[in-house]
Amino acid sequence: MGYKVAVVGATGNVGREMLDILAERAFPADEVVALASRRSQGQDVSFGDKILKVKALDTYDFSDTDICLMSAGGEASKEWSPRIGSQGCVVIDNSSAFRYDSDVPLIVPEVNADAITGFTKKNIIANPNCSTAQLVVALKPLHEAATIKRVVVSTYQSVSGAGKDAMDELFNQTRSVFTAGEVKVEKFSKRIAFNVIPHIDVFMEDGYTKEEWKMVAETKKMLDPKIKLTATAVRVPVFIGHSESVNVEFERPLSPEQATEILRAAPGVLVVDKREPGGYITPHEAAGEDATYISRIREDATVENGLAFWCVSDNLRKGAALNAVQIAEVLINRKLLNKAKQAA
Numbered sequence: 001m002g003y004k005v006a007v008v009g010a011t012g013n014v015g016r017e018m019l020d021i022l023a024e025r026a027f028p029a030d031e032v033v034a035l036a037s038r039r040s041q042g043q044d045v046s047f048g049d050k051i052l053k054v055k056a057l058d059t060y061d062f063s064d065t066d067i068c069l070m071s072a073g074g075e076a077s078k079e080w081s082p083r084i085g086s087q088g089c090v091v092i093d094n095s096s097a098f099r100y101d102s103d104v105p106l107i108v109p110e111v112n113a114d115a116i117t118g119f120t121k122k123n124i125i126a127n128p129n130c131s132t133a134q135l136v137v138a139l140k141p142l143h144e145a146a147t148i149k150r151v152v153v154s155t156y157q158s159v160s161g162a163g164k165d166a167m168d169e170l171f172n173q174t175r176s177v178f179t180a181g182e183v184k185v186e187k188f189s190k191r192i193a194f195n196v197i198p199h200i201d202v203f204m205e206d207g208y209t210k211e212e213w214k215m216v217a218e219t220k221k222m223l224d225p226k227i228k229l230t231a232t233a234v235r236v237p238v239f240i241g242h243s244e245s246v247n248v249e250f251e252r253p254l255s256p257e258q259a260t261e262i263l264r265a266a267p268g269v270l271v272v273d274k275r276e277p278g279g280y281i282t283p284h285e286a287a288g289e290d291a292t293y294i295s296r297i298r299e300d301a302t303v304e305n306g307l308a309f310w311c312v313s314d315n316l317r318k319g320a321a322l323n324a325v326q327i328a329e330v331l332i333n334r335k336l337l338n339k340a341k342q343a344a
């Protein structure tokens with residue numbers, strides 16, 4: 001038997017990617033429904049070789065839908081996810097609205113798939129922030145091998161992480177720079193074309209941004225609350241693909257060679273690490289791919305048991321849509337969907 005799947009936010013960056021990934025992976029769906037706001041009602045979106053007509057979220061009845069892949073932002077999720085869950089449809093939510101709720105599992109299947117069983121409390125499962133998802137895929141096997149004490153991470157995050165309007169802003173600003181037109185700053189706080197901005201999401205009292213705080217809170221929730229992590233999140237003029245410079249301090253020694261071997265065997269990871277020009281992965285190559293790529297693995301000799309590496313992934317895929325579809329696959333493979341109906 002196939003399932004009925006709704007994609008909310010189907011006209012957005014993540015929603016479109018979700019439809020592509022459901023089709024690519026031949027997800028066992030009998031029916032896929034594309035939903036967005038009333039603004040997009042009747043619009044066409046592609047799903048494999050089919051075209052779906054977008055329906056409005058606020059008039060859709062979820063009672064016979066099994067899985068809802070939600071990527072319509074935090075406010076829409078806060079309003080809709082609990083209602084959808086109460087109808088027995090499991091919501092896999094891409095926003096940050098429920099990630100820190102102790103009754104909602106936060107899942108990256110390669111990292112903590114077993115934690116999924118807690119979803120029946122609300123019939124909601126949270127997908128992590130894009131920059132955290134790729135980071136924990138890389139950290140998990142290293143943590144198992146040598147126990148991580150502290151992580152220092154600096155991110156280089158593409159504009160697609162801020163939605164489709166942000167991609168348009170980079171495109172339009174870049175064109176304006178070349179044509180000597182007016183460079184309009186709307187979505188970002190400063191010009192993003194030919195620039196980098198050390199500010200993603202709102203500022204918090206301690207001087208960190210919410211994006212940086214999310215990486216701390218989500219790594220602790222999914223991997224280990226004892227891990228100390230400090231992050232600097234930076235927006236860069238790249239369309240797709242987040243990069244991260246990561247320094248890790250372990251409790252026990254772990255050589256670059258051992259780390260390479262462990263990462264090569266880890267699920268979801270591809271190591272590309274030749275110590276020569278071009279022997280590493282950049283976001284340009286990671287865009288459209290599923291893997292979390294690791295390059296530049298080396299000793300960080302400034303601490304005892306330290307390693308440094310470079311980590312790149314497609315933020316719309318592993319950082320959002322792919323991870324959500326993988327969570328749906330875990331629900332199906334572990335035969336957990338009937339529990340959602342019982343819990344409703």
Ligand SMILES: NC(=O)c1ccc[n+]([C@@H]2O[C@H](COP(=O)([O-])OP(=O)(O)OC[C@H]3O[C@@H](n4cnc5c(N)ncnc54)[C@H](OP(=O)(O)O)[C@@H]3O)[C@@H](O)[C@H]2O)c1
Nearest residue numbers: 009011012013014036037040072073094095161163164320
């Ligand atoms: N981009 C990433 O790398 C990434 C990674 C992880 C998580 N996320 C999260 O995923 C979510 C979507 O991100 P995105 O990049 O896809 O944004 P986006 O490109 O701006 O798309 C937003 C989508 O949400 C829909 N939407 C907005 N308000 C709605 C409402 N009230 N009811 C129904 N649909 C509504 C929009 O529909 P209309 O076209 O009709 O307005 C559109 O389909 C956000 O919560 C974001 O934080 C994004």
